[in-house]
Amino acid sequence: MAELFDYDESREAVSAAKVRALEALLIKKGVLGSDSVDAVLSHFETVAGPFNGARIVARAWLDSAYKCRLLEDTPKAIAELNFPGMNGAEGEHMKAVANSESVHNLVICTLCSCYPWPMLGLPPYWYKDPVFRSRGVREPRAVLREFGVPISADKEVRVWDSSAQIRWFVIPERPAHSEHLTETQLAALVTPEAMMGVALVPAPTAA
Amino acid sequence: MFTRFEEYAATQMLGQPDSPPRSEGKLFFSEEWQRTVFGMALALSKEGYFEWDDFRQNLINTITAWEKDACAGDTKWDYYERYTLALIAILEQRRILEPGEMARQMVADETSK
Numbered sequence: 001m002a003e004l005f006d007y008d009e010s011r012e013a014v015s016a017a018k019v020r021a022l023e024a025l026l027i028k029k030g031v032l033g034s035d036s037v038d039a040v041l042s043h044f045e046t047v048a049g050p051f052n053g054a055r056i057v058a059r060a061w062l063d064s065a066y067k068c069r070l071l072e073d074t075p076k077a078i079a080e081l082n083f084p085g086m087n088g089a090e091g092e093h094m095k096a097v098a099n100s101e102s103v104h105n106l107v108i109c110t111l112c113s114c115y116p117w118p119m120l121g122l123p124p125y126w127y128k129d130p131v132f133r134s135r136g137v138r139e140p141r142a143v144l145r146e147f148g149v150p151i152s153a154d155k156e157v158r159v160w161d162s163s164a165q166i167r168w169f170v171i172p173e174r175p176a177h178s179e180h181l182t183e184t185q186l187a188a189l190v191t192p193e194a195m196m197g198v199a200l201v202p203a204p205t206a207a
Numbered sequence: 208m209f210t211r212f213e214e215y216a217a218t219q220m221l222g223q224p225d226s227p228p229r230s231e232g233k234l235f236f237s238e239e240w241q242r243t244v245f246g247m248a249l250a251l252s253k254e255g256y257f258e259w260d261d262f263r264q265n266l267i268n269t270i271t272a273w274e275k276d277a278c279a280g281d282t283k284w285d286y287y288e289r290y291t292l293a294l295i296a297i298l299e300q301r302r303i304l305e306p307g308e309m310a311r312q313m314v315a316d317e318t319s320k
Contacts, residue, residue, distance in 0.1 A: 037246030121232025
């Protein structure tokens, strides 16, 4: 019986051994530098990713003047924070919209999959799904309900269609009971989905 | 449109059969070797050892082969197992690896344990 349960684990072990052997060979041949893997992945891990968007949202929550500048001229306000990964074309043409007591914003993309990468990271699987995109336009409230975000009838839902010209992102509402949190702690609560408008930011769990 | 190779490379895969696992906007690796092999392919293509699209074609082929072979419940889907096979294949196609070289290295690794 034991072999049955070992099966997947040993397949994993074979893959791991192959990758180890491959890395060793390529370094020995001078094809791969010993720090090449970390260098290329640092782009995803520290330069461009959802941690940037989360930091912008946290700053906007703490500093209402910053929030105004962000809504007024988004690229300029983002530039204030000096992100290293924000020079690429994907970070330009950004436009922030803010959720409030009276408005909920939802970002979709009906044409392609324009997505503000350096701020939100890699888009989720369903973002390219034509059903999500067309229903997002036609019946945003129903789509939001399915995401677990029911919007009351008296709240306006605005749908924003991202394109190569404008890449939208949402400043979610600051959760209740978060007054005592620092900027870093607030940023940790913000998910990419909240910045697309398909999730809310949950109140922090009691320490 | 993309000024960074890393972004171009990852974006080409999104919504395609070779789309990598991800979670909360980040690449998702459950083991360190998965991170290593993902980064190796990216780094080597960035250095010009092979075209990213040629590697992706290998990856899609090995994924298709798995789909054809897989009997229900027989072999578990493992994206990075496919990815590793595709990377070895492109390196052999480009003669960066000689035939049999990987096998010899693995034996050497095994005996040096």
